[in-house]
Amino acid sequence: MRDAVLEWIEALPLPDPLIVIVVAMTPIFELRGAIPVARGLLDMGAVEAYLWAVLGNSIPVPIILWLFPPFVEWTERRWAWLHRILTRLQAYSHRKHAARVERLRDLALVTFVAIPLPVTGAWSGCLAAVVFAVPKRRAMLLIILGVLIAGLVVTLFLEALGLALS
Helix, strand or coil, X not given: XXXXXXXXXXXXXXXXXXXXXXXXXXXXXXXXXXXXXXXXXXXXXXXXXXXXXXXXXXXXXXXXXXXXXXXXXXXXXXXXXXXXXXXXXXHHHHHHHHHHHHHHHHHHHHHHHHCCCCCCCHHHHHHHHHHCCCCHHHHHHHHHHHHHHHXXXXXXXXXXXXXXXC
């Protein structure tokens, strides 16, 4: 599997930093995938891998925060079925978690983004910020703080365990 991924990455006509940025921008992979790729497959140093991955993972944040609400409104006119799904998910999430989130909103958002596990990260943090009506600029700062922490956690974890695949 590692060889197949390495072949695919080597075939990309992109410089190494741009590969790391692209991997970090993608949902699911985000920092959890970008830093190991940078360290193990592209042979980057820990600091360089961290910086490129954090940059890449931060790029979608303002885009999602500013474009997701208009997208939901747009679905109301174009795809009523999708709009119903999105608004039900929003209402369910808000109803189920609003009391806890209201008390510790800022800390909860940073922590949610900072824990490098599946279904957490910048993408999910942006959606949570929209659902819980966190002001956009504040949400952006909190999410990027979470990204910085998550990048540090992943980098230190790889270094501590010697799993940089090199």
